[in-house]
Amino acid sequence: GAGVSQSPSNKVTEKGKDVELRCDPISGHTALYWYRQSLGQGLEFLIYFQGNSAPDKSGLPSDRFSAERTGGSVSTLTIQRTQQEDSAVYLCASSGRDRGLNYGYTFGSGTRLTVV
Amino acid sequence: GENVEQHPSTLSVQEGDSAVIKCTYSDSASNYFPWYKQELGKRPQLIIDIRSNVGEKKDQRIAVTLNKTAKHFSLHITETQPEDSAVYFCAASFSGGYNKLIFGAGTRLAVHP
Numbered sequence: 082g083a084g085v086s087q088s089p090s091n092k093v094t095e096k097g098k099d100v101e102l103r104c105d106p107i108s109g110h111t112a113l114y115w116y117r118q119s120l121g122q123g124l125e126f127l128i129y130f131q132g133n134s135a136p137d138k139s140g141l142p143s144d145r146f147s148a149e150r151t152g153g154s155v156s157t158l159t160i161q162r163t164q165q166e167d168s169a170v171y172l173c174a175s176s177g178r179d180r181g182l183n184y185g186y187t188f189g190s191g192t193r194l195t196v197v
Numbered sequence: 198g199e200n201v202e203q204h205p206s207t208l209s210v211q212e213g214d215s216a217v218i219k220c221t222y223s224d225s226a227s228n229y230f231p232w233y234k235q236e237l238g239k240r241p242q243l244i245i246d247i248r249s250n251v252g253e254k255k256d257q258r259i260a261v262t263l264n265k266t267a268k269h270f271s272l273h274i275t276e277t278q279p280e281d282s283a284v285y286f287c288a289a290s291f292s293g294g295y296n297k298l299i300f301g302a303g304t305r306l307a308v309h310p
Contacts, residue, residue: 122303124286126297126299126300137297172240172241184246186243186298188241188242190239
């Protein structure tokens with residue numbers, strides 16, 4: 082597609098429920114990232130997928146968080162047993178590489194997750 | 198560990214003045230340094246980037262400088278306008294040749310008419 086698509090745009094869930102957030106990257110972009118942005122805060126790295134390599138999961142805050150990327154395209158971020166501190170905007174981004182050089186991310190509009 | 202520090206956290210200027218935001222990074226292998234602008238309620242958008250093989254890059258009123266020795270890079274906005282008001286994030290690539298970006302905490306810029 083023309084941009085990075087995320088769904089849903091807003092999600093309100095009860096504490097203890099599981100949620101799934103979806104990201105559809107720009108066609109042809111080999112790298113996909115998930116970041117979390119709490120209200121008025123910066124961008125916290127969660128996980129990174131690059132082609133067929135093993136994902137970099139070093140930013141996941143707990144084992145309640147997991148992510149998959151199927152077929153090198155769409156990714157799903159799953160949060161199990163949600164807690165109130167999980168409330169944030171979850172941003173997905175994708176990027177490509179040209180002749181071995183990185184170039185900048187394109188972000189999606191994010192999913193605003195509210196745990197009540 | 199991987200770290201990017203950004204200063205100041207808030208910046209207030211008069212329209213027409215210049216604004217400078219500074220960042221330092223910890224990984225000497227970092228080779229890509231983008232800057233993002235995030236307006237209220239919107240997604241971050243790339244405004245300018247610089248690679249480690251150059252020291253300065255300019256795009257109209259925006260410029261970025263890089264000092265690899267000091268592991269320091271800066272964003273310069275000249276002739277600021279009210280529409281420049283936003284949160285600005287610097288970032289640095291980590292993990293060698295990969296494209297993983299670590300972001301600074303952000304600078305909230307307010308340009309007053």
